[in-house]
Amino acid sequence: MMKLSSSLLLGLSLVSIGSAQAVGSAQAVHPGKLAVQDELPVGKAASEHPLPPGWDKLPAGEFGEKIIRGYRYFVDSQSLSPRFVGNGLNCINCHMDAGKKENAAPLWAAYMSYPAFRKKNNKINDYQERLQGCFMYSMNGTPPALGDPALVDLSAYAYWLAQGTLTGESFDPSAMVIPSDADLLKGGKRDDFPFMLSYLDAGGSKEPALPDRGYPKLDEPKQAPDIARGKAVYEQECSVCHGANGEGQQVNDRYVFPPLWGPHTYNWGAGMQRVNTAAYFIKRNMPLGQPGKLTDQQAWDVAMYLDTRERPQDPRNHGDLEKTREQYHGGNSYYGTEVERRTLGVESYPNHPNKPR
Ligand code: HEC
Ligand code: HEC
Structure with a gap:
């Protein structure tokens, strides 16, 4: 660390x-x-x-x-x-x-x-x-x-x-x-x-x-976003803060660098799990303190990488992954699709795990 x-x-x-x-x-x-x-x-x-x-x-x-x-x-x-x-x-x-x-x-x-x-x-x-x-x-x-x-x-x-x-x-x-x-x-x-x-x-x-509402759009990438290229960008530009496995970094039980995937971050229903939304955010805001450092292509690639990692379940999924994908996930989400020989959304983490009962 x-x-x-x-x-x-x-x-x-x-x-x-x-x-x-x-x-x-x-x-x-x-x-x-x-x-x-x-x-x-x-x-x-x-x-x-x-x-x-x-x-x-x-x-x-x-x-x-x-x-x-x-x-x-x-x-x-x-x-x-x-x-x-x-x-x-x-x-x-x-x-x-x-x-x-x-x-x-x-x-x-x-x-x-x-x-x-x-x-x-x-x-x-x-x-x-x-x-x-x-x-x-x-x-x-x-x-x-x-x-x-x-x-x-x-x-x-x-x-x-x-x-x-x-x-x-x-x-x-x-x-x-x-x-x-x-x-x-x-x-x-x-x-x-x-x-x-x-x-x-x-x-x-x-x-x-x-003006300046939301996250401003980027042009479609020249090459389709690519996980391997995105992983390389991640290791070079992001992992120093967000951790080798996207787990973030904590000091005294509080995140000082937020997690990007895994059990403690945004779930499969969030806006940020769409590759386009993440690319827009990342291009303008990350790496922290150096916005605009990444090329558009790098922003798309690294967004693809982090949004094809597992995270908490889409709370609208009541047992039917395919139906949830069809109903709620468009082309910019990889939820319910096969990536690296696993189907995303099958092994997702629980929703609101610390919920008081
Ligand atoms: C993981 C990232 C993330 C976190 C954490 C987050 N949001 Fe958001 N929020 C988004 C995204 C992505 C959008 C959609 C922006 C877009 O589509 O351009 C959004 C949209 C919104 C909007 C509407 C913005 C608009 O212009 O329509 C509001 C209001 C909002 N969030 C409030 C909150 C509040 C309050 C919290 C904390 C309780 C919160 N958000 C936490 C990512 C996040
Ligand atoms: C210098 C440390 C640092 C670096 C390097 C960095 N980040 Fe961040 N990142 C942060 C911090 C801190 C926040 C939260 C911002 C805040 O709370 O003001 C954040 C927030 C985020 C978020 C939204 C919050 C969440 O948990 O999803 C995403 C997505 C993100 N970073 C992606 C990236 C990517 C991709 C890279 C590499 C291109 C990167 N970051 C590089 C420190 C960093």
């Missing part, structure tokens, strides 16, 4: 509360016409990204406390284990910089994109239902029930990031509309959203753009 310096550890996951951050300059917005972008043109200047608010913009009082609790759940999701979390991950492991980083599925863009229809469950999902999905699959756990205080707090954190980001420099948290819990849980993409209505009243009319 590699020796870790304490300053490296501190830098990794602990985003200190109280550090004031620069605040962006997005314009006031018009509610009905949110232009949410799915894709980001490559090579955009950093200064063009909307900047989320810093802690100096935290509202006082009860709502501020909800935001802080939501932030804590997000960076230290292990505090929701064993009730809701069944693996060693934290939300921040995939939504970098506490959900603030553009191109790493930022929460400010996410919050303004729900309610939305999702093919995954074939219905319109409000924001709290989208959160439930990440608990079920990315966290290999059991989602909090609709309306649970944990979902309220996580929504409050995202709402605040969204409102501050869209407002820009003039964001005044003391004037922020405080929605009811029921309103908060729905998400911001609707004409009756209180925050948006207050904008209209204030004369806001400029159409907002929410």
Whole structure:
């Protein structure tokens, strides 16, 4: 195991509360016409990204406390284990910089994109239902029930990031509309959203753009993604942190480098097990501290390698692997297919193994 310096550890996951951050300059917005972008043109200047608010913009009082609790759940999701979390991950492991980083599925863009229809469950999902999905699959756990205080707090954190980001420099948290819990849980993409209505009243009319949502797509690879090439990339660029067998690294029983496959990571229902989604994430965010180091082809190859390793079962599999594959897994998932003479999904690890009975 590699020796870790304490300053490296501190830098990794602990985003200190109280550090004031620069605040962006997005314009006031018009509610009905949110232009949410799915894709980001490559090579955009950093200064063009909307900047989320810093802690100096935290509202006082009860709502501020909800935001802080939501932030804590997000960076230290292990505090929701064993009730809701069944693996060693934290939300921040995939939504970098506490959900603030553009191109790493930022929460400010996410919050303004729900309610939305999702093919995954074939219905319109409000924001709290989208959160439930990440608990079920990315966290290999059991989602909090609709309306649970944990979902309220996580929504409050995202709402605040969204409102501050869209407002820009003039964001005044003391004037922020405080929605009811029921309103908060729905998400911001609707004409009756209180925050948006207050904008209209204030004369806001400029159409907002929410670029940098999700993980920006890569072009299809020139050569089909290849496990052997991916393994070589993994050994060269990733194993120093994530371990020779994707097992991650722990200090005092906590992961400082998250596991990528095996029993303690995201399950076969998660977004990250799709090779395309993993390639997009990896290209922009890994190796940690050196985003963009890999060529597109290397990102596809290493994504192929890690997403053809075993991990916890798809919780929608009730005994019929083939049917689960057919119903839920498209061409970018290798679940239920034969790879290296084993069928993926046959020897998967259990769902929510630490669930209180
Ligand atoms: C310097 C250490 C380091 C290197 C090298 C590194 N990672 Fe990571 N990786 C991390 C850390 C730390 C996180 C969690 C980020 C956070 O919490 O802010 C992470 C997160 C991830 C995640 C999402 C979380 C999860 O468990 O799935 C994936 C996928 C990933 N890395 C893949 C890779 C790949 C592929 C490579 C090699 C190309 C790589 N990493 C290289 C440190 C590293
Ligand atoms: C293993 C990686 C991983 C972890 C851990 C994770 N997520 Fe996600 N999350 C994803 C992926 C992948 C997506 C889909 C992004 C896309 O399709 O571009 C996503 C999407 C989302 C979205 C919707 C984003 C959008 O723009 O529509 C929200 C909100 C979200 N996650 C919240 C959470 C929360 C809260 C947690 C912790 C309880 C969490 N996630 C943990 C990988 C992860």
